[in-house]
Amino acid sequence: MGLLATAGAMMGFWLVMERRDHERFLQEVGQAETTISNRMETYVAVLRATSALFASSEAVTRAEFAAFVVRLNLRGRYAGIRSIGFSARVASDQVGRLEAEMRGDGVEGFHIWPQDRRDEFNSVIYLEPLDDQNRVAIGFDMSVDPVRRNAMERARDTGEPAASGKVRLVREADGRDQAGFLIYMPVYQGSAIPTTVEERRDLLSGHAYAAFQADELFERILWGARPNLALEVHDGEPGKGALMHRSSDWSVGGTPRYGTERPLAVAGRVWTVSYAASAGLEAASGRGLVWIVGIGGLLATSLLSAAAVGQSRARADAERASRAERLRARELETINGVGIEVSAQLDLDRLVQSITDAATQVSGAQIGAFLYNVLDERGESYTLHALSGEKAGAFANLSMPRNTAVFGPTFRGEGAVRSDDITRDARYGHNAPHHGVPRGHPAVRSYLGVPVVSRSGETLGGLLLGHGEAGVFTAAAERLVVGLAAQAAVAVDNARLFGAALREAEQRKLLLDELNHRVKNTLAAVQSIARETSRSSPTPATFLASFEGRLLALSNTHDLITRGNWKNAPLMELARAELAPHGHDRALIAGPDVWLPPQDAVALGMAFHELATNAAKHGALSVPGGRVRIGWRVVSVDGGSHLRVEWEEFGGPPVAPPERHGFGTRLLRGVLASQLDGVVSLDFAPEGVRCVVEFPLRDGKAV
Incomplete structure (x- = not known):
């Protein structure tokens, strides 16, 4: 039954990991497909x-x-x-x-x-x-x-x-x-x-x-975007069309673990992209955890089998040792319960408490404790994780055991320490200030300490057992506690793995929600740009030129935001990117280092683009000697920090107020002020256009 349960658990875990890996493969295929399509559209x-x-x-x-x-x-x-x-x-x-x-x-x-x-x-x-x-x-x-x-x-x-x-x-x-x-x-x-x-x-x-x-x-296109994918690109159907590209990690002879084909339309022609899982996907797979479940199940089954053999022998000797028979039966019952709970339970506190109670019971100890190995800067801090045989607050006012000669072998994972009378042990009583058992601690003479060691070799902690009388713990009791310590190690490892899986799932959901939010915001911005541009464009060609320019400005701003992991974008790079097409010597840009949140960076980037476009058509940038000055500073307003950005043109032709207001004016005076929750001043002075934008600094920061 133990082997069947272990096999069933391994199969179930294998199916879960297989489904997760396949979903991850399809997600990466979708990301790669979107990346290729978007770049070709660009x-x-x-x-x-x-x-x-x-x-x-x-x-x-x-x-x-x-x-x-x-x-x-x-x-x-x-x-x-x-x-x-x-x-x-x-x-x-x-x-x-x-x-x-x-x-x-x-x-x-x-x-x-x-x-x-x-x-x-x-x-x-x-x-x-x-x-x-x-x-x-x-x-x-x-x-x-x-x-x-x-x-x-x-x-x-x-x-x-x-x-x-x-x-x-x-x-x-x-x-x-x-x-x-x-x-x-x-x-x-x-x-x-x-x-x-x-x-x-x-x-x-x-x-x-x-x-x-x-x-x-x-x-x-796919630089750093497909660590777990290999692909082939065919002009037409695979086998009939022409192979145009094969990634270096594509396996020609073998059969990939996962594979799929997707059509991709590019400029009136259909390609077929064949995707296959590469070695990176296998390396990142969680299928290795299946063997952890299997080893844990085999260990539990082995312990149960050993207990069954012991029980059989105890029954054969029942007439000679009825007392030993009853004691052995209780031990087997305890171990059996612990084994079942280790296989089915992932609550770390309950698992460790069950194992501590079982170790205390099967060894005949008066007091048992599981100390979790948490190292401080001195390398010797231990936290009480479970207590058996005493009230929960019995050690509340006592310091935790230190890495002394008595406890050291246990906390270093060197092996079990068993003493019939620890007070007579040569390693006992050498550490100040107590030189033995602290005042208020239950009396201990018989002592048994067993390390709990992970399969990776890490010492997780120790099971410490004590009794007020001498000579209580036998070699058999020591062996039982060592087996329970092994189960404790498996329980802690499984609980850690389960917690890591839950955190990974939560993080994946958070990332998907964030991506969905950002895509919706970007689509809303593009829709607004298209609507406003169409209102002020007399011909399709005019609309196309204006719309492409504004999309390019939005793309430049998104590039800066992406490099900042969608947390913030540097204002200096934003201004330089929008003025770069007109020549670095035509723009004087100065101001402190300021990082803007994504929403403010997109709005201000579009404003710079509209001002630069107007200056190139009608203002200072339309003549050789014209210049543009962009400056900003952080000012204090009502106890808060505001950013004041100033745009000035000089050296250009005389300026007259426009007879009608186009997209740029509506963007600056309406949309920009609303999105930034600030104030926008636009002055068409004869010597040059001057625009002042002032808004509160929210998630951005300035140095």
């Missing part, structure tokens, strides 16, 4: 912005395109994009003119290749960063490759981004076979996207595109 947004650059200008020079890509800061903000370029649509009779223009623009030896005869060409004319590898692709007609041509034609006909299948990038000139793909965004003549397929084909002027090397892309 890359598509960058490509839309690149297309808008060409659509909004009659002619974009090579220098302007290079400056645009530098401002994007691909390596810093959009790690994973290897390069961004533009391919021009050229009729066959215009090839010579384009080649002459490009050579005149400083591209020595420019020519369109391959030079086979065809009605039109789609030649790469701009490509950044223009390093030695990328320079090889200048002039390449990508439409000669069927895979690239298919994606370019889909982008042309739909007016939407289109991803290509697996390709070998032209700029990979070192001969290595590395998988890659491209995403194309069409650029049409005029500022609007044509409404029909025929018009789109007639008005196409070229494609803005981004090139990706698959291995580098997914390593950057």
Whole structure:
């Protein structure tokens, strides 16, 4: 029955751990899937912005395109994009003119290749960063490759981004076979996207595109985000499509413990991502606890079996020793009860008390105690955890035993100490101030001390037993107490593991609740931005440019908040991030170190973005000599700390109050003041716009 109970407990625990590990695997798959999808959407947004650059200008020079890509800061903000370029649509009779223009623009030896005869060409004319590898692709007609041509034609006909299948990038000139793909965004003549397929084909002027090397892309996207996952990415269905990426920890020959496949739509093309559990998941699995349950059950079963054998022998000797028979029966009953409770009970106090009572009873002691091993700075502090044979307050005014010669072997886990008369032991009575049993302590002559040692080797404490008469404790009693001490160790270990599992479950729920709250807040902010931007945007193109800029400002602020574990964000980095696109020499930023809570950081980041955008269009940043000054300080208001932020523009054109109030004005005077619970002053003085924001410091801090 003991073996069956142990097997059942192990099986149940195994199923629980298996289900928990599988759920954790699916959670990590979902997180990885969301991370990849979100990052690819970000890359598509960058490509839309690149297309808008060409659509909004009659002619974009090579220098302007290079400056645009530098401002994007691909390596810093959009790690994973290897390069961004533009391919021009050229009729066959215009090839010579384009080649002459490009050579005149400083591209020595420019020519369109391959030079086979065809009605039109789609030649790469701009490509950044223009390093030695990328320079090889200048002039390449990508439409000669069927895979690239298919994606370019889909982008042309739909007016939407289109991803290509697996390709070998032209700029990979070192001969290595590395998988890659491209995403194309069409650029049409005029500022609007044509409404029909025929018009789109007639008005196409070229494609803005981004090139990706698959291995580098997914390593950057999932850097540190999938410690327990391995994955493969296929263009199409696995086995039929092309393998674009395989993580380094993917096992080719073996069968993973868990695996799943998920489709992923990227720019009009469907990938299949195969996920598998890696060695990290196995290492973090709790299945090792199954063996703890099994060992504990086997130990309890072994003790019960030993007791059963002893009982059988006692019954055989019943006629010769009826008294010993009855005593042995009581001992077995006590041990049996303790074994059952150890297997089914996880309440540490009840378990330890039961074992202490059992040890006191089976040994014949008058007093028994379990002392829990809690070390202080001197390494010798012990806490009374359970007491048997005396009232609970019997030791309230007595100091705990110290690491003396008598107690030392027990508390160090060296082994049991049994003495028929401890008062005559050579180790007794050498420590001040009591030199033996303290005053008020029950008289003790027979003494038995047994250490309680965890399977890890840690000494958890000791079972201490005493009797006022000499010669009470036998070798048999010592053995029984040693067995109970082993059960006590198992009980403490199991209770610790159970407590750790409960804390882990509570922490996981707390993290999920926090994530849900933050996602709702972010979606509410995006919804508000979209609604307010649409009110002040006369055309879809204007709405797109304003909306993308505001989302980028929100993204920059969220990056800072994320680096602060969603606790706070530094105001200095927030201001620098929003003014960075206009040049560090155009903004004078000064103020003490201040960290803002997430809600205040998002609101103030959006305000900086709107002020900077207005200054670049109409104010100080619209002329070469204009400057912006941002300063802040912590002031005391009614006994509380307030943050006063000042924005000043100077050196720009004369300023006049606007005739109508757009999104920025409503944000500053309405939304910002409401979210920050503060006051916003906006002054359109002739010498430059001045904005003052003052609000109480809540969860933020200043140095």
